[in-house]
Amino acid sequence: MRNPGSSVQAERAISIIEDDESLRRALVGLLRSMAHEAHGYATAEEFLAADKGGLDCVISDIQLPGMNGLEMLRRLRERGNTVPVIIVTARDEQRWRAEAKASGALCLLRKPFETQDLLDCLDRAFAA
């Protein structure tokens, strides 16, 4: 097991959009344990309305009440926001991979994901 926090810098701002409360809190907690600043949103609408600036990364589920994660991603891109977005889904990732990429996602992860996979994606996000 790698040293925790060895491959990412501290103090990145990351937003998490996940409607399952317990998972959302877990993700926020994980990122904070890596010394990042993390905020969670239950819906895409809430996240877009908050319009938080200075984000280093966005992690979002596809399946959300109301607007789904890919639609939200497309909106971000339309606004000219180039923040790296990591998409996570519990559903068949093969099916969504193409669309996620086309929408502008950096990574697609399948729930439950290996934490290391998430960290690799974050590395790529911060490197971008």
Added chain:
Amino acid sequence: MIEAVWAEAPEILDLVHDSIIVRRMDGTILQWNAAADAQYGIARADALGRRLQDLLPGEPPERLEEAEAELLEAGTWEGELTRRNKSGDEMIINIRWSIRHGEDGTPRQIVETGRDVTEVRANEEAVRLSDYRFRNLFEAMAVSFWEIDFNGVGAMLVALRDQGIEDIRGYLLDNIPVVREMLRQTLTLDVNAKTLEMFAVASKDEIVGFHTERYWPPENLPVFIDSLIATLEKQPTFIRETVLLDHNNNRLNVMFTVTWSPDTRKRGVVTLGVIDITDRVNAERKLQQIQADYTHAARVATLGELTASIAHEVNQPLAAIVTNGEASLRWLGRAEPDVGEARELAIRMVADARRAADVISRIRDMATRQTTGRELLSVNDVITDTLNFLRRDLQSHDVLVAFNGAPGLPQVEADRTQLQQVLINLAVNAQQAMVQQGVENRRLNIRTAPIPGGHGVVVEIRDNGPGISPDLASRLFESFVTTKPNGLGIGLSICRSIIEAHGGHIEVTNNGGACFTFSLPVQTQEADGGDQCCEMEAPATDMAGASAN
């Protein structure tokens, strides 16, 4: 005596009803009255001088000789002889002969009186034949027959009526000891072979002459009471399904029948017929078991259709646990471990594990054989739970769900698992129909309302799919009717079975999509709820405005 009468007034003999024939010992007819004329169709003129045995043949000569020998010995003879009349018809005549002696004491003439008993004998024969046939049937039938003397019971019933009791049925239901005494007043006069076989009795001696109390289990005495009432009300027959006891106290599923004929009713005798329906009852039980298996199979099949949803339900808490675990390790792995944070996470992990276990338990309840059994439950709560269960699945198919539960609904007596099964089935059907049709804005609207009068609850499930095609509408709830490419077609027939087993009704209409409505009475009834089903007032507001789930 007759000679004197005859000598003085032969016309008097003609007034006599019976035929009178006087003959010499050799059979030559000397006298032939009017009745003989009428009886045999032979005029006096044609009879006189003829020999009787020639004129009226019928019996073999030996018989006549025998009779005459007896006559000579005893002086009189009485018996029945067969004779053919002028037309050749056979008659049975009741005959009396007596001998007239001459002054020297020798037999001179035979005086005969005769009465035609042909018809009487024929009737007797018919009755005997009928009785014979009845006896044959009685003995041979594969039905257990009993002839019971009811006079003692009748007397007791009359006594009750004399006491002024009008509602005898009610009185007897409240006074079981009286009913038992009535049973002890019955007397078995006869039974057939089938009775011995059915009731495990070695010989008639163990039944005939005894009363019938032992055959009635206490809980079925009302059936006996009803048969008494049927007797009092002079109904021609009484048929009822019930359970009786044999001589080993084993329970027999039977059809119990009582018949009276005007004849037997007068004598206070009834005929009981008892038909063994154990086979039929067993077959019914097997059928119910098969239906339960079928319903269970449908439930499992429906769960199979929800695997995506189920996996999701379980994966969410699992993913949270893994994430929290990783985070704890990070907190604990720091140069200065943050035990507080790790502890927080550990608490959350425990909660998530419980959540996963809960989901699995709910799914297992749906899939296992035992249904939860009937209990008083809130339909709105069950719908809410079910929608929670289905939320992911519906969302993943972009179905917007709205549930408008009426406040203050009465609780209904229902099986939770089965009710969930119906709801899931209808919701999944709606979802699949809308997906199949490529409907753009998929909506599922669920609504509950009380049945007027507070007798139950109505549930309405509406989608905005293509609706039900007219040619399917009448057959939709039958088995193996489906519109899905891989559908089994058993879901809706199971739904109907479940709803109807609860005493409710289910129906479908087209209302901008398919609209399924079912009713559940507060208390399950076996009989159909008829006119109470499915009438709902139109919603006050458009469903679209209701809170989305």
